[in-house]
Amino acid sequence: MSIDGSERAVAHIFNSAVAASAISAAWEVGALDELKSQGALDASEFATAHGLDPSATTGLFRALAAVDIVERADNKVTPAVNFEEAYRTRSFFHWLTRGSGELFRRMPELLPEQNRTGDYYQRDSAAISFACREISSFCYDPWFDQAVEGLDFTPRVIADLGCGSGERLSQLLRRHPEARGLGIDIARPSLEVAASAAHDAGLADRLSFVLADVRDMTERPGFAEVELLTCFMMGHDFWPRERCVDILRRLRSIFPATRRFLLGDATRTVGTADRDLPTFTLGFEVAHDLMGTFIPRVTDWESVFAEGGWRLRKKYAIDIAVGEVIFELEQL
């Protein structure tokens, strides 16, 4: 690559970083959806209609145009060659720039060992719930639905560990109109979003929430009746190994009536060259490196189930971005 080539390449890295924030913003203010459904928009009219600052709105579209997500001709904005793919993966960008933005901003401070004690990093848990709702819908839902479809019983009580915005539970309760749901999460802001969404969906009387750390919680009223246990996008927090085995055992004991446990999560990729990493993997893995969280491989998981008191019935290998997998477990 010539010197000019690397000047363009580095400018593109810089502009991409600005555009990553712009993708999240364009999603939140509704610009991505309007472009998707209408095929075009007028930046000035869009700003007026949504009560946005006109200059800042133009800046937003400029950032998207710099990396070929949209094209701009004066105020007219249309989808460009990368639009569809950016639309599909917008939740990953949101996870990176909104939910984990503070983590990456403070990267230099999070590297030294001496700074890595106590609550040494911050993320925006409400933003992460928002993004994970969409991430879940295309990374897990089709396979999750298949797993639920295949159950040989009708669950009467369902608990979701790390329930976030509560979307998964709401779906399950709509499918099983007789069932009750229990959402458990460590983040109060997420539970507030979840409770409000449950209310809006008319599910408030069948759905309750518990603020607790799934990793070290003890028995609670209602736990003993749970027949279906689900846990998505948080299983990596159970690790390292010894601790994971302990947690699996404890879950078996505090949810003794569990007939099936659906455990879905990202797993550490193996064998992909740095420059071939798809959208999300690098951000997800570096974020967890910064937070000091081990991300297990599929084989790591497979090595703990029996010791933890569970039998692996089935494995759904999804592998959309970060080695997603759903393990279908039952009590040993």
Next chain:
Amino acid sequence: MSIDGSERAVAHIFNSAVAASAISAAWEVGALDELKSQGALDASEFATAHGLDPSATTGLFRALAAVDIVERADNKVTPAVNFEEAYRTRSFFHWLTRGSGELFRRMPELLPEQNRTGDYYQRDSAAISFACREISSFCYDPWFDQAVEGLDFTPRVIADLGCGSGERLSQLLRRHPEARGLGIDIARPSLEVAASAAHDAGLADRLSFVLADVRDMTERPGFAEVELLTCFMMGHDFWPRERCVDILRRLRSIFPATRRFLLGDATRTVGTADRDLPTFTLGFEVAHDLMGTFIPRVTDWESVFAEGGWRLRKKYAIDIAVGEVIFELEQL
């Protein structure tokens, strides 16, 4: 571009956003300098030598490798094709991800008009001073030196408006061993950095600092003796036009002995297509759109000097990244 092509393109946008943070971090922890001077490093030894977490350090180099800034072979890290250019422009990345990281993280909240009142955004002024010191050294210093070299008098008292870390004043005092300096800045953290640097440089007795907003400050002890006035990378904060004229007039009156005023700043680019924007421009301009700060063009500046009581003696057009220019002014 094929669908696969846009999948790769969007993954590259995502990975670039992670890498942008990694460039800033690699600069701060000394990895860029070690790669530059040694031509290679061992990631594991580097982590040990600098007291860094080994996994997080590997994550850092992975992020740089994903966009061809370094290459990784196990622990061995070497500069790749984009290294030199990323090294040259690292201060721009730092400005974006460290100094302005919080601004971009909150982009969606900064768009609605109703949120844009009071102190509606935050940036890290100490981080911005750190980056601007290096930005200044290659965007302005060669031309600034030329302007100072060409002065037809030896300034006895020099004031720097928006002095940040105080580097410019230190340079001037080293060049003029009889001169005294006055640094004025609105950000206390920057002045703390500046005072400590002045002390380390043995300039504490010749250099004093004033915490004030340059845009509406009044006479202070010492102002009347200032003969050389400098102001870099903050002139855009004087605008819009009416206000800028007022400020220029006030500066003329509270610094009545000024023989020369060197005013250097970025100006708004005109006529560059969104996708051809060089490193920095897009981030700088969108940031100011978000903050509601007008960035004047060169012609805007040229239209206010006479009204503000100053004569333009000379113009240094630099244009490295964001239409940098230095105006050399004298009292009308």
